[in-house]
Amino acid sequence: MTRRSLGGPSGDLFDDGAGSKRSTRAALTVTELAAELKHAAETVTGQVWVKGEVIGLKEYGGGTWYFAIRDAESQLRCVMWRSYTQRMKVAPPEGTEVYLLATPTVWPQRGELRLTAVAMLPTAGVGMQQLAFERTREVLERDGLLDPGRKRPLPSYPRAVAVVTSPDGVVMHDIVTVARRRWPSVRLVLVPARVQGEEAVDQLVAALGMVERLSGIDVCIVARGGGARDDLLAFNAEPVCRAVAAVTVPTVSAVGHETDVTLTDLVADLRAPTPSAAAELVVPDRRATAAALASLASRLASGLSRRTTLTNERLARLSDRAAAALKANLAARRQVFERLAAGLEALSPLAVLSRGYGIAQLENGTVIRRPAQVTPGERFTVRVAEGTIRARGE
Amino acid sequence: MTGPDALTGNLRRLEEIVRMLERDDLDLDQALALFEEGVGRLRAAKERLTEAEARVARVVEDAAGVLSLTDLDD
Known part of the structure; x- marks a missing residue:
């Protein structure tokens, strides 16, 4: 292409007059150029599989994903509309390597090149849900939420049980x-x-917050009946797992069938195979x-x-006089015992100790x-009316 | 002593009391005091066993975020 010097006498500023196909036109409008670029982008490869890592995925408009796909040197921006993402159930974790079936296009309003994706398959040979599960598990593990040392024992005799379901x-x-x-x-x-x-995720997080x-x-039970694997996804979501971990009373998780293990199960203090089993584990048998x-009563x-029998035998071995004196003492005490045994409640507990x-x-x-029973330094306790004093031998 | 572990505490202490009474090294004063404590703890434990059936409740959150409980018809 040659170009005449600017401001030449012929008037048309960019008319090169050299026979190109646009030679008869004046300047293109932006819209015209954008439309041409869009057409070119859409036809040069057409729909194509592309392999790369998914990064910066954001969800808008109730399920549409905006992200980029990249390799070591390049990256392209992508959009996957809601009608396609719905089939995916879970978003790929950051950095997941995928095959993307997409058509390049140009968005004229923004002047941006985009890949419009209709399908996404992880290259690792496992499903996206499994990848997401593993990734979330790693994050929870890193933060110590799966640590066995975190598990709290359930109260033996709970009075009130919250059930999130x-x-x-x-x-x-x-x-x-x-x-x-x-x-x-x-x-x-x-x-x-x-x-x-x-x-489900938002509502479960809110409900777990209400328990607090x-x-x-x-104690708190988080439960859901059996269902298809996809129906249990909320219980693998990181926000739900973190909300379970944040509950301050012990938690029991019972989600899905016995064979399903969710991340919520792993975060809870105890996993029950079914909701009925959770109730069995939480509520003791009266x-x-x-x-x-x-x-114990008997x-x-x-x-x-x-x-008292032992005391009587001992008395029998003592001399009559001593025995008589002690017997009187014992009789008085036995009266106390009999009153107690009959269920009399007038005597305060620890009557003896209360006298000092x-x-x-x-x-x-x-x-x-x-004194010889206590070796120097040995710990012992002194029970007095209002409690116990810890002490040590001198 | 009304928390979830009050009954656990009572049962554990009763075990302890019974074991002490079953040994021979207590004098009668101590035995009586322990027996009395045991009777009190038995009574408290029995109360927990005979409490009336509780209603099942459902949490309701109002627009202001205030939680309340209503009876759940199950």
Whole structure:
């Protein structure tokens, strides 16, 4: 192409007059040029597979992804519309290497080259969900949220249990049934949240936050019934896992079928295979506790009567006079015992100690009667009316 | 003593008391005091066992973000 000197007499500033195809036109408008570039971009390769790493992915407009794909030297901006991303379920983690099926185009309004993607496959040979799962797990692990040392024991006899789950469906019903059978006075509080679909992550995070604001909750169950793997995705989402970890009372996770393990399961203090099993683990069995208590009551009674029998035998070996004096003493004490045994509640606990006496005991519980029982430096305790004093031998 | 571990504490202490009573090295005063404490703890533990059935509640959050509980019909 040759060009005439500017301002020449022929008038048309850029008309080179050399027979190019645009030679008869004046300057292109921006729109015309952009349209030509768009056409060129769309036809030079057409739809094509491109391989690279996904970076800077942002989601807008209810599911449309904006990101870039790059290799060592170049990067191209991409868009994947909502109708295509919906099939993906989860966004690729930053840096994931993918194959992208895309058509290059130009966005005239912004003067930008874009790849319009319709499909994305991870190159690693595993599904995108698995990749996302592994990546989130790494992040949680790095932050110590999967540390076994973090796991807290459940309270043995909870009074109130929060249940974060769907208000619809059978999960709550199952938990209520099992809990009522085992210990009817345990209070259950449903904290409703959607457990699948687009709002599930936000609603689960909000519900877990509410558990913190309820007073008197002793343990929290996060539950969802079985479903397709895709239905459990919210329980692999990092914000949900972090919200579970932030709950200050112990947490039990029961999500999906027995064979499904979600990241929420790994973050919770305890994983239950099903929601019913979660209720079994959280709510103790009242009948078993009643049986244990009955056994303790009978041992308590026989323990004391054995004690008095021993005292009687000892008395029998003593001389009559001494025995008579002690017997009177014992009789008075036995009256106290009988009153207590009959369930009389007028006597205050630790009556003896309240008069200012103390009982010194070695750490194994042996009552100290002689100084020689305590070696220098040995720890022992002195029980007085209002508590126990820790002490050490001189 | 009403927390989730009050009953655990009572049961554990009762075990301890029973074991002490079953040994021979307590004098009668100590035995009586322990027995009395044991009776009190048994009574407290029994109360937990016989509490009435609780209603199931549902959390409701109002527009101002205030939480309240309503009975859940299950």
